[in-house]
Amino acid sequence: MTAETDESFGDVTPDAARRLLLGAVEAFAERGFHATTTRDIAGRAGMSPAALYIHYKTKEELLFQISRVGHERSVHLMEEATAGDGSAAERLAHAVRSFARWHAEHHTTGRVVQYELAALSEQHYAQIVRLRRRTEDILRGVLQDGVASGEFAVGDIRGTALAVLSLCVDVARWFRPDSRRTPDEIGVLYADLALRMAGHRAG
Amino acid sequence: MTAETDESFGDVTPDAARRLLLGAVEAFAERGFHATTTRDIAGRAGMSPAALYIHYKTKEELLFQISRVGHERSVHLMEEATAGDGSAAERLAHAVRSFARWHAEHHTTGRVVQYELAALSEQHYAQIVRLRRRTEDILRGVLQDGVASGEFAVGDIRGTALAVLSLCVDVARWFRPDSRRTPDEIGVLYADLALRMAGHRAG
DNA sequence: GTCTATACAGGGATAGAC
DNA sequence: GTCTATCCCTGTATAGAC
Numbered sequence: 001m002t003a004e005t006d007e008s009f010g011d012v013t014p015d016a017a018r019r020l021l022l023g024a025v026e027a028f029a030e031r032g033f034h035a036t037t038t039r040d041i042a043g044r045a046g047m048s049p050a051a052l053y054i055h056y057k058t059k060e061e062l063l064f065q066i067s068r069v070g071h072e073r074s075v076h077l078m079e080e081a082t083a084g085d086g087s088a089a090e091r092l093a094h095a096v097r098s099f100a101r102w103h104a105e106h107h108t109t110g111r112v113v114q115y116e117l118a119a120l121s122e123q124h125y126a127q128i129v130r131l132r133r134r135t136e137d138i139l140r141g142v143l144q145d146g147v148a149s150g151e152f153a154v155g156d157i158r159g160t161a162l163a164v165l166s167l168c169v170d171v172a173r174w175f176r177p178d179s180r181r182t183p184d185e186i187g188v189l190y191a192d193l194a195l196r197m198a199g200h201r202a203g
Numbered sequence: 204m205t206a207e208t209d210e211s212f213g214d215v216t217p218d219a220a221r222r223l224l225l226g227a228v229e230a231f232a233e234r235g236f237h238a239t240t241t242r243d244i245a246g247r248a249g250m251s252p253a254a255l256y257i258h259y260k261t262k263e264e265l266l267f268q269i270s271r272v273g274h275e276r277s278v279h280l281m282e283e284a285t286a287g288d289g290s291a292a293e294r295l296a297h298a299v300r301s302f303a304r305w306h307a308e309h310h311t312t313g314r315v316v317q318y319e320l321a322a323l324s325e326q327h328y329a330q331i332v333r334l335r336r337r338t339e340d341i342l343r344g345v346l347q348d349g350v351a352s353g354e355f356a357v358g359d360i361r362g363t364a365l366a367v368l369s370l371c372v373d374v375a376r377w378f379r380p381d382s383r384r385t386p387d388e389i390g391v392l393y394a395d396l397a398l399r400m401a402g403h404r405a406g
Numbered sequence: 407g408t409c410t411a412t413a414c415a416g417g418g419a420t421a422g423a424c
Numbered sequence: 425g426t427c428t429a430t431c432c433c434t435g436t437a438t439a440g441a442c
Contacts (some may be wrong), residue, residue, distance in 0.1 A: 006350075032236075119401075170373045173372075
């Protein structure tokens with residue numbers, strides 16, 4: 001139950017349900033969904049295995065809640081960073097800095113959100129895919145704006161948008177808290193890399 | 204048993220051991236290591252569950268063989284692409300095109316290689332980490348060469364090398380064979396993106 | 407080397423008391 | 425809402441025949 005995970009699920013009630021969610025995030029991130037036992041999750045939450053089923057119907061529902069909240073947070077970050085009347089370059093930099101930083105700061109949640117999708121039920125998966133599309137659309141829109149305004153030089157907008165997202169998402173895979181870079185430093189570096197990928201001329 | 208997987212493990216003998224390996228690659232890529240049963244693997248190879256243990260001591264050993272061969276292939280690709288006396292820009296482009304293309308063409312193997320490391324035993328994991336370091340070192344060396352020769356403008360060489368690898372690796376996560384791009388088109392696009400990330404001025 | 411049969415452990419989920 | 429106890433299935437791995 002690190003400070004990291006606390007933040008994203010802070011408003012989940014009752015308290016026991018939140019503790020279970022936090023335990024599940026940690027366990028899923030460490031071992032993966034299928035290698036995690038309900039006993040482990042309940043143990044981390046300081047409860048008996050049976051108590052889990054008072055708050056969640058199945059282990060998969062626990063994964064779905066984590067995935068849903070994480071993806072909603074992603075969409076929100078993207079919307080927030082790209083809203084406003086800045087230039088396309090400013091909005092791209094803001095979005096990438098924020099998105100990459102989130103995947104470093106919340107690498108535990110991020111790992112579950114990005115790499116455990118296959119364990120979701122078909123219906124839950126479909127719901128998550130809709131959220132993922134929104135995130136992609138927002139970023140692609142920023143690249144399109146920049147090309148239209150002449151700020152960016154991008155041949156393949158769809159491919160480049162996918163690549164930029166890909167770069168940010170992958171931070172959750174390799175980031176370690178004892179890394180030589182802080183989450184914000186990663187955000188700053190990645191915002192610069194994204195501008196370069198978009199063919200933005202500095203100055 | 205797609206044509207894709209055939210290639211990487213073509214020289215594994217005897218035949219039964221190879222079929223098991225190919226079945227395991229498919230199953231691990233689809234469901235993940237822990238969600239895959241030995242019955243499933245044996246079934247894909249057209250054998251009884253018990254036959255698996257004639258050729259492999261444990262399920263984990265099967266994963267290790269896949270991971271080892273895949274990582275050795277990665278190192279080999281990197282070495283081949285960055286050898287020779289081309290400019291740093293040529294060598295970077297070649298390496299990234301080759302590495303990204305491999306993760307698209309062999310996305311099934313790639314998924315297992317990149318995303319199932321946590322399921323390896325401690326000793327096997329340590330062995331794999333050594334191979335991963337070599338791949339990173341080679342790419343970092345190319346970036347360093349380019350900065351030294353004035354071809355590239357990179358502030359954070361280590362961070363940029365990591366980001367370029369990250370970009371290529373993540374192809375295995377999102378690539379689908381029915382994608383709108385061929386593996387080689389992805390390779391070409393990513394080589395261009397990597398040159399941009401390295402601050403290379405075209406022409 | 408491959409099969410059928412099975413031992414044995416582990417884990418998701420529930421029953422019923424408090 | 426939480427506990428203890430437990431059901432019952434699944435899955436890894438082995439035994440022993442062919």
